Amino acid sequence: MLDKIKNEIVKAFLFDGDFIYAEPFGCGHINATYAVYFRRETKPPVRYILQAVNTTIFTDPQGLMENIQGVTSHLRKKIQEQGGDPQRETLTLVPTRDGKLLYEDSDGGFWRSYLFIENAACHQSVNRPVLFTNAAKAFGHFQKLLADYPADTLHETIADFHNTVNRYELFEKAVAEDKAGRAASVEKEIRFFLDRKADGAVVVDAIKEGRLPLRVTHNDTKLNNIMMDNDTDEGICVIDLDTVMPGSVLYDFGDSIRFGASTADEDEQNLSLVSMDLGLFEAYTAGFLSEAGASLTDEEIRLLPFSAKLLTLECGMRFLTDYLNGDTYFRIHREHHNLDRCRTQITLVADMERKMEEMKKIVAKYVNRT
Ligand code: ATP
Ligand code: MG
Ligand code: MG
Incomplete structure (x- = not known):
């Protein structure tokens, strides 16, 4: 691949x-991510990020790039207005020589490029709570700057990604079909999700009925999807x-808590x-609300603690669905891996239910409505 990059791909970009x-x-x-390095006559050398988009997962690379272009243009404008440095504070696409966002190579692969964000790094784990707070601030800031973006113009690049009503339908189908003959051995787990079916409709219905606004969501709010400054650790x-x-x-907030505030691996x-650490919940909530708080509606704020439970419920149910279907979606590394994953999520949901009142108090502490 490195030869192909040298002989073909880099020539296509500006x-x-x-x-x-x-x-x-x-x-x-x-x-597949690469750094590509260039020598310049009068200026120091420069590097860029070059990525082959995974078209097995993203079947509409064009729509995906339109989303990225739309969102980063909006962010760039806002960052400029506020006197920030847009080349450092948002991704900047490097176009192809014929002005496109994607280059289709001779084997049908799709490539894109970004300016390289220097003097910053992605951390792989929360080894200090301050990183979690800083991640929350960065995602909160992202949400705040995009609060006036027309979210309904974005392509839904993975259909029904957090449609929990649809996820329940798929789960019940998997139970009924019992393809892998495992349903009888996980009756307790199946019951856990069925008992909470009403929760699955809360956010989906509220969006449909206009009680919750449609927003730009990131949908992969992991720590390592934030570049943090090497000197200050700021996101x-x-x-x-x-x-x-x-x-x-709520999808982004809930998912961040699901994996970031858990005391154990998935x-x-x-x-x-396995439990949900209230200290980490507070660290994230404080950071997130300090940036996004003023742009959220009362209903969104009310549902923040619930969203942590909802996203954990959804994730656990997806693991159990896959276990019932015979492990066809998530890659497994041992027998019953998906069942183990499902059980950690169930344990987290139960712990969150116990801690719901405390979570609500923490949210109330950081909401500033003045
Ligand atoms: P994931 O597994 O999180 O979905 P991915 O395959 O979609 O990752 P990215 O997160 O886009 O890939 O990029 C992979 C890594 O490349 C990042 O974690 C970061 O270290 C680095 N990276 C990406 N974009 C840039 C950039 N503009 N400047 C510097 N480094 C970058
Ligand atoms: Mg990714
Ligand atoms: Mg990533």
Whole structure:
């Protein structure tokens, strides 16, 4: 692939200087990411990010790029108005020589390029709570700057991504079909999700009925999708915009808490280690609301604690659905891996239900409505 990048791909983009070399870059799991280096006559060398889009997952790369272009243009304008540095605080696409956002290579692969954000890094784990707060601020800021973006103009690049009503339908179908003959052995887990079916409709119905606004959602709010400044650890730029779609702010907040505030790994087998850490919940809530609080509606704020439970419920149900279907969607590394994952999520949901009042108090503490 490095030869192909050198001989074909880099020539297609509007890069500055003479190509030196390319190398695989970063820890992404979805796209193939490279850094490409260029020498320039009077200026220091420069590098760019070059990515082959994963078209197995993203079947509409054109629509996906339109989403990214729309959202980053809006962010750029806002950042400029506020006197910030748009080339550092949002992704900047480098076009192809014929002015397109994507280059289709001779094998049908789709490539795109971004300016490289220097003096910043992506952290892989929350080894200090301050990183979690800073991540929350960055995602809150992203939400705040996009609060006036017409979310209904975005393409839904993965249909029904957080449609929990639809997720319940798929789950009940998997139980009824029982393709892998496992339903009888997980009756308790099945019952757990069925008992909470009404929760699945709360956000979906509220959006449909106009009680919750449709917003730009990121849908992959992991710590390593934020570039953090090397000197200050501040979250300077939200990256990985492939899953940007119309949705609810509650999806991003809830999912961040689901994986970021958990005390154990997603597939921990010792469930006594699994809980939702209220300290981490507070760290994230404080950061998120300090940026996005003023742009959220009362109903969104009211549902923040619930959203953590909802997204955890959804995730656990997806693991169980896949387990019942015979492990066809999530990659597994051991027998019953999906069941283990499902059980951590169930444990988290139950813990969140116990801690719901405390979560509400924490949200109330950081809401500033003056
Ligand atoms: P994921 O597994 O999170 O979905 P992905 O495969 O979609 O990842 P990205 O997150 O877009 O890939 O990029 C992979 C890595 O490349 C990032 O974690 C980051 O380290 C680096 N990276 C991406 N864009 C830039 C950029 N503009 N400047 C510097 N580094 C970047
Ligand atoms: Mg990423
Ligand atoms: Mg990604």
